Amino acid sequence: MSADILIALVPALFWGILPVLVAWTGGRPIQQILGTTLGTLIAAVVVVLIVRPQIGPAALLFGALSGACWAFGQFNQYRAYGQIGVSQALPISTGLQLLDTSLVGVLLLGEWPTAGERLLGGLAIAIIIVGIFLTTRHEDATRGGDMKAGMTTLLISSLGYVGYSYFPRVRDLDGWSAFLPQAIGMFAMSVLLSLFARGDRPWSIKTVHNLGAGLVFAIAALAYLVSAQRNGVATGFALSQMNVVIATLGGIFIVGEKKTHREMVLILAGLALVVGGGILIGLNR
Template sequence: MAIILMLLPALAWGILPLAVARINGKPVNQIFGTAVGTLLVSFVVYAVLRPTISLPSFILAALAGGFWIIGQLGQYNAYRSIGVSQTMPISTGLQLIGTSLIGVLIFGEWASINARLFGALGIVLLIVGVSLTAVHDKGSKTSSQKSQTSTLIMLILTTIGFLIYNAIPRAMTASGLAIFLPESIGMVIAVLLYILFTRQPEVLRAQASWQSLLAGIIFSVAAITYILSVRDNGVNSAFVVSQLSVVLSTIGGMLFLHEKKSRRELILTMVGLVLIVIGAVTTTIF
């Protein structure tokens, strides 16, 4: 059972981008459905387990969920611009680099010299891996150079949302499934505020929005099984195996979404994926 729990987050997070990309709608439709779907699952989890959480922790968890929306909206927009197979390794690599740096600078991780050396090596591997997956041949049909550059800038900026989402729970006493409901409430509030300020009320009744509930269910499966895997397998093992999701989503984008790459782009992407996985292992295990 522990092995299944270890593999399920990677499988679900790997499938999520493919499921979202299949939905005919704008990113705002997709993010709305994802948030509402996650909220529905969190109600079920709360009804079954009845976890307790203090009001300050509830507010912090909801805030984390709001920042997650920023990061995920950036990803959903990138799917449309440069495709899943290019977005996911770049986004994942940026998150790993940022999370590692936050761990060192804020939470005092990598205390030993060996940890710092391996950690620095891991970050270098991540940077090189991300750079390789971002290579775009001139004349490629996937996207224009201008479009790719603007999308990369947008991914870097919105990744800040993911980093805050990951950092807030580490500063809280409550953790695990207890923060799942408040996080999902924060997600929905953030989406509704985004819809309000961008004046897109039609999103609430669009078919694509409600079709995207499936994405929220898939995300919930990944999040819940990851929490359970951390409990049964430890943080390091659970985290490293979960990063295999980037391999699944990248290859899936090419196979199932028919995203084309030149021979050179394909080779560099595969090498980049290997370096990203090795970098994730290096920054986590040592």
């Protein structure tokens, strides 16, 4: 396995840990996103002081736009955790993000240029989507949460994630130079969202508790920025979404979301397809 692919799998590990950590820490979605983005901003400042990258106007603008989009998407994903649970929300979110972001990479950024690459990439995405569909099956509809609300929330969140991946690639930003602007954009969007959520007490001890999630995200985000530059958006993002394996199982075994035996069989089969599709995308370079 090449070094580029290994870098692409680092976000998968830490983004898989993130939703489990946030669900375990608790708090309202606005407290979770404020804590996550503030923790990320602190980590980004430390990284910049050590690495001292050159941050030009393009990195500042497009990095901040990317970060703002992520915070919007992640806030809505945090809302979906409460509506349908981590183990249900993550697979659906992953499918939407893979579809949207891969299409942006292929149609707007010229990735997977040959017919063979597009065929293999399309097959891999289809396999991943089938796997994700299997992970969402449940025998008792009453245990699935408010699926209509959850799907709507995740559709909205996927738009934010598309912008998160797209803007750094518009100017082919270096991961190190884009990291602090992204963190600034994330925190700024979170503060903006907090203005509409005063009843949820945006600034509380739960916000502080979620600072650790920001450190976890910072590791994943920096690795993803480097991966997107070296692997391309379609490949880098698709591999990063292998976090669904860790997050889904973590939601079940750590957070305690209940599944029947049949549901567990379907989940394991679905996750196997997700991993297989991710490997195909990794080879499609």
